[in-house]
Amino acid sequence: MKINAEGNSRMPVMFKRGMTAAIGVAVLVGGVVALAPTASAVGRSACTVEVTPGTWKTTVGSVNLRNGPSTRYYSKGLLSKGTKFRSSCGKGQWDYVKVLSGAHKNTYGWIDSYAAEPTPI
Incomplete structure (x- = not known):
């Protein structure tokens, strides 16, 4: 980047256009990500069957x-x-x-119950 006599930077025009496009894409993607629904943690209240x-x-x-009954929920470990x-x-x-x-x-x-089996007491 060059600095002119007034102390202003003189970035090449193509660089400025590229940066403007990159910032526009980042804002667009960030907006889409921010609007995406999140899977909230659910506990026992989501149960439909008592065992x-x-x-x-x-x-x-x-x-x-997982923190909920689906692969949409994050893994706790x-x-x-x-x-x-x-x-239960x-x-x-x-x-x-x-x-x-x-x-x-x-x-x-x-x-996932397919990855489990009962154990003798």
Whole structure:
């Protein structure tokens, strides 16, 4: 960038046009992102089915513990294979659980029931 005798910068015209276009795109994308709906955390209130409470464990590694009953909700973390949890209700294929072991012990969240099996007491 060149500075003229008055102390003003003299950016090449193409650079100015490129920057104007980049800023316009950033504002447009930012506006779209800001308007996108977010998935709010939901707890037990989202349950549609009550189940007999029991102890379960994950059957595969890297099971997402989510803040709602869908992949649209963010993951609170990953449960490793064999992580124990207690399920009390569900919605579709999703179970609302309290984690009983591992790194997320005592955390509530939602898991895909296809990645779980009951454990003997």
